[in-house]
Amino acid sequence: MAIKKQARATKAQATKQFGVLAMTLLVISAMFGGGVFNIPQNMAQSAALGAILIAWMITGLGIFFLARTFQILADVHPEMTSGIYMYSRTGFGKLTGFLIAWGYWMSAAFGNVGYAVLLMDALNFFFPPYFKGGNSWQAITVASVIIWALSIFVMRGVKGTSVLNSIGTVAKFIPVVVFIVVLAFFAFNHHLMGSDFWGHLRDNALQDKPLGDIFDQVKSTMLVTLWMYIGIEGAVVMSDKADGRTVGRATFLGFIIATVLFVLVSIIPFGVFSQGELAAMAAPSTASILKALVGPWGGIFINVGVIIALLSSWLVWTLLVAELPWACAKDGTFPEFFAKTNANGVASHSLWVSTLVMQAAMLLVFFSNNAWNVMLSITGVVILPAYIGSAAFLWKVLATNCYPQKARFSRAGALVTSVLATLYGIWLVYAAGLSFILVGCAIYAIGLLVFIRARKEQSPDQPLFTRNEGLLALLIVIAALVGLWMLFTGHLPQVYQPS
Template identity: 45%
Template sequence: MDDAERAKKAEAGKMGFVGLVALCVSAMVGSGVFDLPKNMSQVAGVTAQMLAWITTAIGIWFIAETFVILSDVKPDLQAGLYKYGEVGFGPFTGFFTAWGYFVCECAANAAYAVLTMSTLDYFFPGTFTGGNNWPSVIGASIITWALTALVLRGVEVSSSVQKFATAIMLAVVVVFLVTVIAHFNLNTFTTNANATQSIPSRGDKPMGSVMHQLMSTMMVTLWLFGGVEGAVVMSGKARNPRQVPKATITGFIICIIMYTLVGMLSLGVYSYGQLAHLTSPSTAYILTDLWHSTIGRDVITVALLFAVFSSWISWIQMLGGRIKFALFTANFDQVHF
């Protein structure tokens, strides 16, 4: 194999711009978007939710811009958060950055396993109840190793699957948005917007001051953007490192628009009091009700599984990547091996 062929093969084993964006989006979304109307409406009304999305967008934008600046200033650092910590503050900080991220990703993988088996129980009632019984453990183990094997086949293969799964998820979200737009009622949206009144017919209860509601939404909105650093973490696998900051910003914009529309438009169909008491995932109930068919729940459940698998692949990729880079620089070997 000559140098040209070797270079071509190495280039093929890396992620392009679309792959990096899919990585960011899938890492952030997971299953969160499908229960967003309920989660937000349990703690806030229309006004506070609108302010929450504006506040969160500004805050996460600065975080994303930080990654953009670091990528521009230090394009040679292709190990993401771990390398930034090591170069900026020394090997001790680098180690704990890699170790902390590793532990968090392990927890994320466990959460995806439980969520997946719990969701599959919809198609196999009573088999995987709660995602915590022995059939769930066996099924989750098989899926975990299957996805790990997929990732081990290389970035090109896993990224293709990831892009497909992310596209399915986004397509279903678009279908959901079109449906709620068609049923949107401005009066429903504006009535008791501050959530300060009790309206039994709508299920509305006073939620306190708008500021109190705004603070309560932060735990929901900030959690939804875990994974915004995805492209940065996997920058070593990027075909063109210069595309990493663009992919980060693009992924963030896609997610903030999607989250805001799913959360806010639902409030034009149901009151916050009604949304707060829906069964999870709330988007499944909404589609089932508006379509007058259980097909709505089937569609959302399938999309949720695609979203979880796509996100799961992202976190397995990032999990392996952090340990690999830390091992290569001898940051982990003396502690663990």
């Protein structure tokens, strides 16, 4: 018996493969995709500097409380590995937990295809016009090869993936830091920053035009900042590979480092170019800015950084996209097929299915343009319930007096954190637009078929849905039909297209 206990302890210890540094780099890499290199144009597109500063204050506080939520939950419920769905499952039922997991999984898979499209577009800078738009046949072919190559690499084990990700994360910091230094110390003019602080003036020479109400300007930036921070939950998703304290520290450190860099990259360019000039910049706008200041090498330097950033983040999300279905299958949330692992301890079946989903989506890119951009934005919005569910679960833990008395974080602090994180999530839903949430319900509706399969495996003699679950499923199907009708009849408003 002692030998068996020791063996189990050794095995459990072996699964804790990530330390604070490796986990922090994973969180940062998950957030630091190609989008960071186009923040100046994305933020300036519909907002002036004053509104952007307000937006970052709102976002910074909101994401802070969201990160603190993950930190607190990792501390009080360390047994809930892959907590991004387990929190909702424990707090609000099996179907809710499944829907959170399914939406997050689809968002991750489609997001990886987004990385593929952006990577091909970056390659087009060096090999025009073969990869133009990221959806030529050459782009689809190369991207498909990379999708399978990354999956095969991840199949070899988590440790090798962690080492390569750490190298890639450090490497992609270099062009961001160089960009900030060049602008801040060699080109910055603080007088320019106040030229049209609130976006109310028209200046044809600077391409400035009135941008309207400040509230609408702030609201227009919310999907941009949402895309920047998707991945902050990376440590939580991979919490099976580290202890609770490591998960909490990595989440918070990743938030601090990413926020400082995001704000600097989006704000400093206003001391070099006007809002109108920044809004008209070609993607990636950091390359256009640096090229204008230092010559052609600036564009080359940034585009190389974009490629490194995309490959590094893509690698992390290949790991994450396999982790969640595997964790879900272990407790019956997903069909048991997804629980299979290979000799290296990697969720092989989950990864292969995820890769097939990504490959199918890649083929969809070939046949679509605007529709694909809408779907990519919708899958980003679909991740919001995972954030809201986690914050609401912490709220429920406190309301039901289940919060440990000896927790590292005070009960009052946890309550404030949970309430504000929940309100921030609801604000993001409002800023994103209800119409895209309705279309996103189509993704959830498809997932109901997988839920039914898992329910049949776990409880073959029980009804497929309880009364409350049946009502929720019906509402999702109705919302999906309404959303799809809006999509195909052209009733959806213009959506932010991530770059």
